[in-house]
Structures are given as structure tokens and as C-alpha cells.
Amino acid sequence: MTYATQMKDIPVGVAHFSAIQLPPAQFVKDAATAGFNSVGLRLHPAFVGAPYYELPQGSKAASEFRTLLDSEDMKVFDIEFFVIGPDFSAASVEHIVAAAADIGARRLSTCGDDENRDRLIGNFIEFCQLAARYDMAVDLENMGWRAVKTYNECASLVEVCGQDNAGALIDAIHFFRNGGSVDDINVDIVQHVQLCDAMGSAPKRPEDMINEARAGRLAPGDGKLALKELLSKLADKAAISVEVPLVGDVAPLAHLRNLNLKARKILQSGN
Template identity: 25%
Template sequence: MAPQFSLAHLTVLHSTPPEMVSIAARTGYRWVGLRVTAVTPDEPIYPLMRDRAMMKETLARMADTGVGVLDIELARMDAATEPEAYLPLLEVTAELGSQDIIAQLPDADRERATERFARLCDLAKPFGIHVNLEFVSWTQTPDVASSVAVLSAVNRSNAGLLVDTLHFSRSGCRLEELKNLPKEWFRVAQLCDAPAQAPATVEGLIHAARNDRKLLGEGGLAVRDIVEAMPATTRYSLEIPNLTLEGVIGAEEFSRRAIRTAESYLQGVHEAALMSYSMV
């Protein structure tokens, strides 16, 4: 069985949630991932928790097309943000029929960050929602090891690890770090490619991550190896923002190229992993 893919919002961030659902349906995606909170002050925001007209249209297009919502982002808990601030995000996630949110912990106080992550998991539990911790190379939770420390400490059944192939590579993580982790931690992974050589500055890392990722097979990251190191049940979200190419060919054609290159690049890898997984 060929893998199914989700279209991450960062890939086409200037498309509204209803537009994304329609683009995903026309280009072959099973799901979309929606961003309902702004991460930077100058990016578009789609607050479905307040914009009921947009929520109604999003739900209508989902019903018409069969495209679902894989995940909702972003619960980003820095030093000033308590998990209760994301209760509206959890409510939106449940209304959209998703069971996964993405969280980040850019907080240098490890004890506080861990305690807040545990509380977010507890808030999400009654909604039937899993909290997927994403590590980002330039934050205070930069890699697999720091994420595993948080997940092990909170010991919540609805907590998991989100691997983004760009951040995995830029953080210098090793494949061996993934192979012995609990399989139930891996629900969603974000895939992209990029040059093997990382930018030399934090500003360069952020710019490349938000604006200049590469389609699978067009960079120098070991994406196949990372995919093979995760359970075959992991679902794949294509997070591949490339403002230059998208600006030339448009959001829909860029989304189409993203999924077609992913299908070609991962041909055989997912099937082999499924076979291996079924024998365990």
C-alpha cells in the first residue's frame, strides 16, 4: 500500500483552510494540517476558533471532498505561555475531527517546560487528542534527546514525538536515537529536503526553514533513512515551504509537485517498512 500524505499549512501558508482542503483534494492528499495560531507577527493567521464563517466553510469542503485534518498547530509554550491558553485550539481540533496537535517548548527552564507539557497533555486527554512534541534546532528543545527527556518525564499516554526531517538533520540527531523509542510515540512526521550544508547562523536556519525547503530528492538530507527509522504506521505531512517556486507556479501546482515527488522518492520504502512492521 502506497503511503498517504498530508499537506502542511506552512507549505502553502497564504492559502486559507477552505482553500487548502480544496487544493489537497485536487492534488491527491488524504489530509491537511492547519495552522490556527500565528508563529510570527507578520504571517497570516486563520483563527478558526473565532472565525465561524471560515470554520463552517472548512467543514463543508471537508464533507464534500473527504479530505480530513491530520493535525492542528501550533501550541508553542515559551516562558510566558501557559497551556490553558490553548484550550480554544483543542476545541477547534476536536470540532475538525482531528486527534493530533503539534506543540513546541522554546523555554530554557526545563522543569517548567516539562510541567507545562504534562498539563497540556492532561487538557487534551478529554478531547481524545494526542500532543506531538516537535523539536526545533534553534530552540531550547532542539533535538531528539531533549524531547525524549520531556516525554519520559511526563509519561502521558497521549504524548508523542514529531520528527521534522529538516530539524532532525540540522540538530545533528542520529538515526539510532529513533529506533528504540516506543512505536506509539510516532503518529505524525514532517518531511522535506534541504541542502546538506546547514546555514551558518540562526537567522539563516529560520529563513531556510520557513521559506526555502526543497522537494524530496532535490536536496542532500537522508530523508529515506529517517523514514525507515520510524514505525511504518507514522503518517507523513509534507512541510515544504518554498516561496520562490510557489510564487512562480502557484500554491496548487506546487502542492501537486510536492506530493508527486514524495510518492516517487519514497517508492518502495513505505511498503518495505510495512512488511517489516507486520512481522514484529
Template identity: 25%
Template structure:
């Protein structure tokens, strides 16, 4: 089975969901991932399709007219001062559009708290037929595959999965062979991009965040063995291209940048014998 390709919101942060869907269709993407739960990061807009019913209707129309589906929403973060039950509205809207995945990550060191919140999040999402894909992020509290497995093994929810981002896996110094020890049913999607060979220290969050949010590389352009990672994942995993590069997007325009994201990824996969 050939992989499907998705366009992640962070790649084109300025595109609202309807525009994103129409443009993704033009460029040849199969699906998109939208940020209907805002994080308040630099350059992020409010794409809350639950509260903004006009945007919801336009998004549904774009899906109907193009056949492009929404693979996932983000970001259902777990953090101090955040009640995950507040994500029910976005889950309800996503379910109305047929969305099956939400991305989550953990930003607090309070273990009992984040385990309880993650379990509650999974239970809430299950009511809407949604899988919670826990992402380990290099500058977050849960930042390795081992730590992510510990969360899933503790909460034991059948709609919990693991979201691998190739940049975070590389920069968190995770051996791709660790993926072989994970049940394949835990993987539903992956974020792909490339990056430089050098890895900043754990405490150099400014450098980690800069590359992650502003200057990721096209697939095959950097030092990450993306093919080795993808080969260890199920054949039906959706490959979501999360590849913000503010300088290139500013110089070439968002449309050209998103086009190159897809073409370089597909060329790389063909060169490495991956469909």
C-alpha cells in the same frame, strides 16, 4: 500499510483551511495540517476556526464534500509569557472536526516551567482526545531527539508523542539510528522535506530559519537520507509535507508548488521501496 500524505500549512501559508482542503483533494493529498493557533511568523494569517465560526463551518463543509480530513493543528508552543490553557478553544474546535493531533514545540530554557506547561498541555489535550506531538526544532530550546525524549520521559503522559521533521533532524545532527531506541507508539506523524548538505552553526539562527521557513527542498532533491528516516518510523505514520519555498511558490503559484511537493515525495518513496 501505505503511508498517507498530508499537506502542511507552512507549505501554502496563504491558503485558509477550507481552500486548503479543497485544493488538497484536487491534488491527491489524503489530509491536511492547519495552523489554527497562530505563531505570528512572516506571512501567517489568522486561521482561528474556534473564534471564526464562519471559517469553522466552511472548513467542516469542505471536509464533508471532499473526504479530506485534518490530521493535525499547530502550533501549541510553550514559551515565556504563554499560558497553554489558552489553547483550549482551538482544541475544542479541532475535536469537533475529528482532529486527533496537535504539534507543540518548546521555546524557553526554563526547564521546570516548560515541563510543567507540557504536562498541563497534555492533560488539556487529553480531554479532547488529542495527542500532543512534541517537535524538536533546530533553532528552538528543545532541538534534539534526546532532549525531546527527556521531556516525555519526565512528564509521563500517555497522549504525548514525538514529531520528527526530516530537516530539523538532519540539521540538529541527530543520528537516525536514535529513532530505533524510541517506542514506536510515540510516532504518529512526520514532516518530510529535503535540504542542502551544509549545516549552519547553532548560533546562526538567521540561516537556520531562512531554510526552514522560506527555502526547503523537494524530497529527493537535497542531501537528507529521508528514506532512512522514514523506514525507522511505523508504517502507519502520516507523512506531512512541510515544504515552504517562497521563490518557487511565487514563480509557479501555490497550486503547482503543492502539486510538485506531493509528486516528488511519492516518486522518491517508490524509488526507495517505501509505500
């Protein structure tokens, strides 16, 4: 049995942000070698100037990418990242949703950044309805510097929207750093959990929250977040992936191997 086969016994995915410098094809190859089962991809920028990649629907690049996925026995689970702000228009990103569906993605990741709750709800519903036409789901993620800051706010919005394909994404750093309690989790709406870890006290200023999220995460188990408690609640109910951006001079493959091993150690310790 090969290293990769042994490491794929428990399904675990990895977010593109963990090695965003790798284009999709190389990311899939390295993620497969590291032992992951699936990947998330950045096909839309998370913020102005953020890196992302394009795989247009029906393109040669998309066709070649699907062939690569098959050859590596890998899947695309989710596509990032859509910020639902005051000027958000679902119609303007339909080509990305179509591209995501074309490569077999299952879910789209979003955050809410509009203080006008009624408008936010309306835009989120519209996005969910667009995704449903492509047989995809939409997950809303809380972030401390956005309008939807906490898990409870996120869950409330998902429930109010009433869309069958809407869910809440729990990213460990955003969940715990913004007051999330495992006891409050509604397992019926959480379909995806992203693992990472952190040390020290939670940052309070938005700029410090952003810096920690983008450059201060640790591999699962290397910090103090209550990941075992989180997984005991959700491991059998939600897809599990890892999101820890590569910082420093570590080779991407070595970084991904470490994330895979650390994530699986946490998962196996709960069995």
C-alpha cells in the same frame, strides 16, 4: 481512475505552511486535487506576526469547513503551532484546542522554548492534559533555535512527562540539521513525520536556521537528507506529511502537486 485517486493510494498529508497563503477551504481543495489525503492547519501563529486562520468552535465557518472535508474526502490531521515558552498558559489556548477538535483534528504540534526545564515540563504536561479532554494528542518538535534543539532532547522531555497522549514530531530538516540519528529514534513515541529536503551544510547561526526552515526547504528527494532511511524506520508506524513552504512565483496547486509526487516517489522507492 483519476489522478487524485491514483495519488491517494498511500496516505500522505501536507502541512499548511506549504501554502500558508491559502485560507483553509482553498487549501483543502488544492491539497485534495494534488492527491493528498489530509492537511495540517495553522489555527495559531507560530511566531509574532505569522499568518494563521480561525475556525471557531460551533461557528458557521467551522460547519461549512467540515462539510467541505467530507465532500473532498479529506481529513485534518494536526493543528499548528503552539510555542511552549516561559509565559505559556494552556488555558489561554483552550478555545483553539476546542476549535481543532470541532473540525476533527487528531493532534496538536508544539515546540519547547523555555530554558527552565521544570517549568517547561509542567506546561507541557498541562497542555497534554488539556488536549486529552478533547481526545487529542500533542507532539513536541525540536528546532535548532529553540530551547529544545535536538531530537534526543525532545524525546527525553516527552518520556519524562509521562503522558499517554504525548509524542515527538520528526520534521526532517530539524531532525537531521540538529544532529539527529535514525538509530536513536524511539518508534513508540513518534507518531508524525514531516518530509522535506535540503542541500549544503547545516546552518549554525539561529537566524540562518530560521531562514532555511522558512524559505530554504526543498521537495522530498531534491536534496541530500536521509529520507529513505528515516522512512524505513517510521513509514509503517507514523503518519507521513510534507512541509515545504512555497517560495517564488509558482502557483500553489502546482507546488502542492510537485510535493505530493516527490513524497510518493520517496515512499514507493522504499517498498
